[in-house]
Amino acid sequence: MTTAETHAIHALWETMARAWASADAALFASVFSPDCDFTTVRGDKPPGRAGIAAGHDRLFRTQYASTRLEARIVAVRHLRPDLATVEAESTILTAAGAPLATTxxxxxxxxxATGDWHLTAFHNMIPAIPKETAAVPQPTESEQARPKLRHLAIVAKDPEKLAAFYTSVFSMELFHRDPDGSCFLSDGHLSLALIKHRLDGDTPLGMNHFGFHVTDTEATSAALVEAGTDKPAERFTDRPFAEYRAMDPEGNWFDLSAHGFGGPRPPSTPDET
Structure with a gap:
């Protein structure tokens, strides 16, 4: 593979970054083949180039409005003169340069056949947190299956100020920001969402909801219905967090997630699946 071809592959990510900065979903999707096999961080699979364009148009108009994308190609492996695999990392930044998410x-x-390069498959993932290899006790099957409280959400007037408090006093780690100023922290076990309060909204300040990490959302949903609560509702969101919202018998909200609530984990903690 020639230097020109390698540059052409790099240009695909340069086009994505340029399109993101101008909120041009059609240009962003143009680097993908019409039938591209695209997978989001949540496991969703938009249908080809048209689906990629539609999904990013929604993102550019909502949670990622006025943001930009920094893309870095980590490695290119040439399989044939006309075929290569590419590893890349991307960071979404606010207009002020604060990182929102990295994939x-x-x-x-x-x-x-015309000599142009495009992407025929694209699998987006949240980077894994490196873990030490020290031996640790392995959880039993019943311990693995037990739902775990892993998320709390607070509605705050000033999420940034509150995030600074929890990071400085309790050494929590900020791992995600939303464009509206909401901040997401973790102590390695539990994620804390500091949700930006809206003056035009009805949501009061203070504790808002909590969340359970479960092994099987369908089984947990069935157990909730059997216990007399409403069936959990699917949360349609582009955030890579909880999939379902439920309510206990007294009306307290909580989330259910099989893939977890994001954020770093301590190196000594076994995988929780």
């Missing part, structure tokens, strides 16, 4: 992608780049 890792594995993509397949292919040269078309």
């Amino acid at each position: 890792h992608a594995l993509a397949v780049a292919e040269r078309t």
Whole structure:
């Protein structure tokens, strides 16, 4: 593979970054093939280039409005003169340069009959947190299956100020920001969402909801219905967090998630699946 072809592959990510900065979903999607196999961090699979464009148009108009994308190609592996795999990392930044989210992608780049390069497959992931290899006690099957309280959410007037308090006093780690100023922290076990209070909204300040990490959302939903509560509702959101919202018999909200609530974990903690 020539230097020009390698540059052409790098140009695909440069186009994505340029399109993101101008909120041009069509331009962003143009680097993907019409039938691209695209997978989001949540496991969703938009249908080809059209689905990629529609999904990013929604993101550019909502939670990622006025943001920009920094993309870094980590490695290119040339399989054939017209085919390569690409590892890349991307960080979404606010207009002021504050990081909102970082993703890792594995993509397949292919040269078309006209000589242009495009992406025929793209799998987006949240980067793994490196863990030490020290031996630790392994949880039993019953311990693994037990739902775990892993999330709290507070509605705050000033999430940034509150985040600074929890990071400085309790050494929590800020791992995500929303464009509206909401901040997400973790102590390695539990994530704390500091949700920006809206003056035009009805949500009061203070504790808002909590969340359980479960192994099987369907089984947990069935157990909740059997216990007399409403069936949990699916949360349609682009955040890579909880999939379902439920309510206990006294009306307290809580989330259910099989993939977890994000944030770093302590190195000595076994995987929780």
